[in-house]
Amino acid sequence: MTDIQNTLSAMAKDLYEVGAIDKTTLRQFDPHSLPPVPHYTAKQITAIRQTLGLSQSVFAAYLNVSDRAVKKWEQGEAKPKGATLKLLSIVERKGLDVIAL
Template identity: 50%
Template sequence: MTRTYKSDVSASLHELASDLHEVGLIDKATMRHFDESCLTPIHEFTAEDIRKLREREQVSQTIFAAYLNVSKDSVSQWERGQKQPAGPSLKLLSLVERKGLSSIA
């Protein structure tokens, strides 16, 4: 599973914590804390949020969809509020929001 971290330092800390968890020196509750603090946060996006994000990046729905590896119809439905992004798409939208479209190119 690919993880997206807030920074290189967070990635290193999380990797260390994961190793300590594997050998039994860190419990599950502590590991969850590391997950929350090191991994890129995800939140729900409204239709308006998605449209503004795409427009901020100055790309068409087709290009935006290609970067997110979804169909143009999915982006269109998200922007109209007919469907909500989930899973990997939601994670990618969070990354684009924080770091720009070039972060997932």
């Protein structure tokens, strides 16, 4: 980040701490304030899917991945990455309705 960006980021954090701006506004100024995307174990992925009451193939369709990918995640042979990892995080926190069309 540039000096200007660093200054704006620091100012936004200070304003958030004193209650002058909310979290949404803070994120507009400071991308580093976004929460980190968690990494999931095979058991956690299985638990998310089972909590939703979905088969591996239906869960895969919602995440726009192959059912083979979900199977590998749940067996610990592979790990979700990138946008799929973010989608898993969203589904875990907010439910399936937020990504369902």
